[in-house]
Amino acid sequence: MTILTLSHLTKRYDKAASGAAALDDVSLSISAGERVALLGHNGAGKSTLMKCVLGLIPTSAGAISIAGHAPGSAVARALVSYLPESAAFHPALTGREQIRHYLRLRGGHVRDADALLDRVGLLEAAGRRIGTYSKGMRQRVGLAQALIGTPRLMVLDEPTSGLDPISRREFYDILDDLAGQGTAILLSSHALSEVEARTDRIVILSKGQQVAEGSLADLRRRAALPLTVSMVPQSGQEEALVAAFPEAAMHHGALSFTCEADEKSKVLARLVANRDQVADFDIQPPSLDDIYAHISRRAA
Numbered sequence: 001m002t003i004l005t006l007s008h009l010t011k012r013y014d015k016a017a018s019g020a021a022a023l024d025d026v027s028l029s030i031s032a033g034e035r036v037a038l039l040g041h042n043g044a045g046k047s048t049l050m051k052c053v054l055g056l057i058p059t060s061a062g063a064i065s066i067a068g069h070a071p072g073s074a075v076a077r078a079l080v081s082y083l084p085e086s087a088a089f090h091p092a093l094t095g096r097e098q099i100r101h102y103l104r105l106r107g108g109h110v111r112d113a114d115a116l117l118d119r120v121g122l123l124e125a126a127g128r129r130i131g132t133y134s135k136g137m138r139q140r141v142g143l144a145q146a147l148i149g150t151p152r153l154m155v156l157d158e159p160t161s162g163l164d165p166i167s168r169r170e171f172y173d174i175l176d177d178l179a180g181q182g183t184a185i186l187l188s189s190h191a192l193s194e195v196e197a198r199t200d201r202i203v204i205l206s207k208g209q210q211v212a213e214g215s216l217a218d219l220r221r222r223a224a225l226p227l228t229v230s231m232v233p234q235s236g237q238e239e240a241l242v243a244a245f246p247e248a249a250m251h252h253g254a255l256s257f258t259c260e261a262d263e264k265s266k267v268l269a270r271l272v273a274n275r276d277q278v279a280d281f282d283i284q285p286p287s288l289d290d291i292y293a294h295i296s297r298r299a300a
């Protein structure tokens with residue numbers, strides 16, 4: 001079931017310095033349980049898109065539907081939750097008090113606060129003032145707030161920026177659980193490696209325009225970037241391996257070269273034929289970093 005639909009969305013700010021649209025004819029849909037990442041340079045339009053979805057700012061053209069409802073309407077607000085990039089909380093309140101406050105605002109029961117804090121791993125610190133929390137703990141308060149009422153769509157603006165690797169992983173584990181229960185997730189991020197591993201679909205914005213959209217496999221196919229082959233020679237076999245792979249360059253004791261995706265089996269056959277000279281090898285597809293850099297260069 002489709003939860004979010006953007007059709008030809010355009011947003012022009014009245015006071016835009018450049019006069020260019022912050023979003024220009026963007027179309028996108030997200031189904032229940034789908035995790036979609038929004039990528040783009042600073043100023044590409046990610047936050048603007050999120051604010052339009054939340055109904056915080058008016059659109060200039062196009063349409064947005066949240067399970068059939070207009071953004072910002074009472075029904076849409078009940079279906080959507082939001083975690084801003086830098087959520088601010090009152091430092092004198094405890095985590096429990098802050099979540100109870102949000103529960104009251106959202107018409108929930110204050111008794112649910114501890115279950116929410118437990119879900120994000122904050123139950124032990126629930127009685128401490130937020131002013132004493134680390135950045136990661138404050139981000140978890142934000143996530144607990146966003147979990148109120150089992151949202152159908154979660155909108156998360158750079159939710160893991162500033163989090164350590166373990167906290168990031170735990171954060172995505174919670175998002176995976178939510179997606180498993182049918183929540184659609186739209187998040188923006190500059191951390192491409194985590195997006196690569198933890199989302200289903202990627203949308204790339206550049207200067208307000210949607211320049212790519214699809215799964216990582218789709219984007220990889222469309223970018224048609226080469227694979228990187230690297231080999232570590234057996235000791236004493238360097239020269240023989242260089243002779244067998246004249247296209248390869250030696251860096252820090254390893255030989256590497258690039259090849260087209262459809263040449264992979266030929267390269268594999270050559271590696272097998274030269275296995276006595278090879279101690280180890282690796283064939284790497286282009287990473288999301290490579291694909292993103294390629295698409296951004298092309299869009300610029």
Ligand SMILES: Nc1ncnc2c1ncn2[C@@H]1O[C@H](COP(=O)(O)OP(=O)(O)OP(=O)(O)O)[C@@H](O)[C@H]1O
Binds near residue numbers: 014015016022048049
């Ligand atoms: N209130 C505003 N008034 C005028 N222009 C704005 C306003 N808010 C954003 N913009 C412009 O709209 C464009 C898109 O900004 P937006 O904040 O959506 O980008 P972003 O992709 O979220 O960037 P970042 O990664 O830095 O958060 C930018 O050119 C920005 O200067």
